[in-house]
Amino acid sequence: MAISDARARPGRRRRRSLEGWTFVGPFMLVFALVFLAPIGYSIYLSLYRNRLIGGNSFVGLDNYSQAIGDGQFWSGFGRVALFLVVQVPIMLLLALLVALAVDSGRLYGKAFFRVSIFLPYAVPAVVATLMWGFMYSNQFGLVGSINDALHVTLPEPLSADLALASIGNIVTWEFVGYNMLIFYSALQVVPVALYESAAIDGAGQFRIVRAIKLPHLRGALVIATIFSVIGSFQLFNEPAIMRPLARNVITTAYTPNMYAYSLSFAGRQYNYAATVAIIMGLITMAIAYAVQLRGAREK
Amino acid sequence: MHRRRSVVLTALTALVAIYSLVPLFWLVVNATKTQQGLISSFGLWFDDGRFALVDNIRLTLTYDDGVFVRWLGNTLLYVVAGAGGATLLATLGGYGLAKFDFPGKRAVFAVVIGAVAVPGTALAVPTFLMFSKMGLTNTPWSVIIPSLVSPFGLYLMWTFSAQAVPDEMLEAARIDGAGEFFTFLRVSVPLLGPGIVTVLLFTVVATWNNYFLPLIMLKDPRWYPLTIGLNSWNDQAGTVGGEAVFNLVITGSLLTILPLLAAFLLLQRYWQSGLAAGSVKE
Numbered sequence: 001m002a003i004s005d006a007r008a009r010p011g012r013r014r015r016r017s018l019e020g021w022t023f024v025g026p027f028m029l030v031f032a033l034v035f036l037a038p039i040g041y042s043i044y045l046s047l048y049r050n051r052l053i054g055g056n057s058f059v060g061l062d063n064y065s066q067a068i069g070d071g072q073f074w075s076g077f078g079r080v081a082l083f084l085v086v087q088v089p090i091m092l093l094l095a096l097l098v099a100l101a102v103d104s105g106r107l108y109g110k111a112f113f114r115v116s117i118f119l120p121y122a123v124p125a126v127v128a129t130l131m132w133g134f135m136y137s138n139q140f141g142l143v144g145s146i147n148d149a150l151h152v153t154l155p156e157p158l159s160a161d162l163a164l165a166s167i168g169n170i171v172t173w174e175f176v177g178y179n180m181l182i183f184y185s186a187l188q189v190v191p192v193a194l195y196e197s198a199a200i201d202g203a204g205q206f207r208i209v210r211a212i213k214l215p216h217l218r219g220a221l222v223i224a225t226i227f228s229v230i231g232s233f234q235l236f237n238e239p240a241i242m243r244p245l246a247r248n249v250i251t252t253a254y255t256p257n258m259y260a261y262s263l264s265f266a267g268r269q270y271n272y273a274a275t276v277a278i279i280m281g282l283i284t285m286a287i288a289y290a291v292q293l294r295g296a297r298e299k
Numbered sequence: 300m301h302r303r304r305s306v307v308l309t310a311l312t313a314l315v316a317i318y319s320l321v322p323l324f325w326l327v328v329n330a331t332k333t334q335q336g337l338i339s340s341f342g343l344w345f346d347d348g349r350f351a352l353v354d355n356i357r358l359t360l361t362y363d364d365g366v367f368v369r370w371l372g373n374t375l376l377y378v379v380a381g382a383g384g385a386t387l388l389a390t391l392g393g394y395g396l397a398k399f400d401f402p403g404k405r406a407v408f409a410v411v412i413g414a415v416a417v418p419g420t421a422l423a424v425p426t427f428l429m430f431s432k433m434g435l436t437n438t439p440w441s442v443i444i445p446s447l448v449s450p451f452g453l454y455l456m457w458t459f460s461a462q463a464v465p466d467e468m469l470e471a472a473r474i475d476g477a478g479e480f481f482t483f484l485r486v487s488v489p490l491l492g493p494g495i496v497t498v499l500l501f502t503v504v505a506t507w508n509n510y511f512l513p514l515i516m517l518k519d520p521r522w523y524p525l526t527i528g529l530n531s532w533n534d535q536a537g538t539v540g541g542e543a544v545f546n547l548v549i550t551g552s553l554l555t556i557l558p559l560l561a562a563f564l565l566l567q568r569y570w571q572s573g574l575a576a577g578s579v580k581e
Binding site: 020109112121123142153 | 303304305306308309311312313314318319320323325326329341342343384388389391392394398399400401402403404407410411414417422423424425426427428429444445447448449453479480481482500504507510511513515519522525526527529530533534537545548549552555558559560562563564571574575576
């Protein structure tokens with residue numbers, strides 16, 4: 001080992017050549033086709049407008065100013081923003097607590113908990129939403145059964161007041177385990193020496209969590225928050241699949257994503273749909289960047 | 300270090316486990332009911348005296364000329380080609396980023412990280428329009444090609460390669476005169492095993508569960524994956540003259556998630572160690 005260490009040390013541990021491209025090239029090629037080209041095409045589309053008379057013409061930023069004054073777009077945006085500030089903290093806090101509990105070594109049946117809480121992640125959003133949709137139903141669903149059995153009237157999960165919270169519950173159910181696993185894996189690589197010195201210093205469980213575990217989780221927390229921000233702003237599957245159960249509450253513009261989808265596929269307004277998608281992309285990137293900066297600053 | 304186990308902490312964690320498992324229990328219970336039983340019996344327990352699981356499975360597999368089996372075959376095709384290809388590209392790419400210096404490496408990093416923050420939906424409509432011009436929509440390619448790119452997989456393989464493959468071993472192989480690709484196959488791939496299994500599982504889940512992409516790309520029910528197919532059965536009840544087949548929706552859902560649950564449980568040891576190793580920094 002000592003010999004190879006000595007051999008590795010002098011400056012050129014890694015070759016600086018084009019050989020790396022033979023490995024990274026294939027990924028980048030497909031990446032360019034399915035990420036970069038559509039982004040470019042989107043920007044192009046957003047600058048044009050298709051009129052009945054005159055055909056496709058360049059309109060500059062007209063589509064953007066239309067979107068800025070579009071009430072339907074902003075009400076959908078407000079909904080996902082509310083979703084973001086309520087659902088994401090609940091989900092991440094729950095995931096964090098479970099990860100700390102599983103990592104503490106103080107649980108009976110730790111492996112069972114780790115796996116069973118993770119399992120919903122393997123369930124497709126379609127199946128998860130269909131299942132919860134059935135359970136939410138007060139006619140022949142679980143809510144209906146409980147109403148009948150206990151002679152009570154529970155509030156309707158798909159009413160105007162509760163629909164967003166009901167969707168939040170589905171998303172939380174799907175992703176608590178996934179986030180727990182990200183946090184748990186990050187905790188697995190905390191050096192044991194840190195725990196040993198903490199034990200020598202006589203630190204209690206809570207002190208260890210605060211002084212050792214949470215700082216080690218910062219990177220994973222930033223990543224999980226960014227993914228959750230992106231997920232919230234992209235919200236589509238759950239409300240779209242739930243829509244047939246509550247057409248008056250969950251409209252086609254319920255989230256910006258659903259709005260863009262219905263603009264293009266029901267309204268054939270591709271240019272405006274691209275504009276809406278780009279605005280959402282820019283806002284998402286700005287927030288993801290802010291989360292990252294904050295995460296880095298607190299280091 | 301031996302720590303005292305706590306009943307209170309176990310009970311609190313059990314609440315989260317119950318929350319996670321109850322819907323799955325609901326699914327299993329209700330897959331044993333007839334369409335009538337779904338309405339008349341209590342949601343969280345079996346229907347007295349009527350156990351229709353076998354009937355439901357048979358009906359699910361044969362309904363509408365066995366279209367469910369066709370959807371299952373499509374899903375398998377998308378998963379093998381899409382997730383398999385994504386894992387291959389992510390492994391090669393992550394390894395290349397971890398073990399080589401090359402002109403443009405920093406640009407690759409910046410572009411991939413930047414593009415990940417762009418929501419998939421911002422891309423969906425233009426991707427559809429592009430693919431439609433290329434004549435790819437409504438073909439399996441329209442689902443497979445976008446599935447080939449997994450930025451998360453690339454990131455995971457990058458951190459994993461950096462940690463699992465010692466530079467000294469690569470240097471030794473190079474001094475022995477081995478080519479880079481031979482070194483990769485013979486020296487590195489065996490060390491990358493847990494990382495590859497982890498990325499494969501996550502890309503398999505992403506492809507198996509994909510809904511938005513095939514929804515946009517496919518019109519022809521014969522190319523549907525299971526997710527779109529199940530939802531079309533569910534919607535059938537709301538259309539004029541459509542037959543309500545909720546028992547088939549529920550049994551089909553159960554059949555859809557079983558392969559993934561099995562894969563996660565069987566390969567647990569590999570993907571968990573792969574994920575933990577992948578989160579090591581430096």
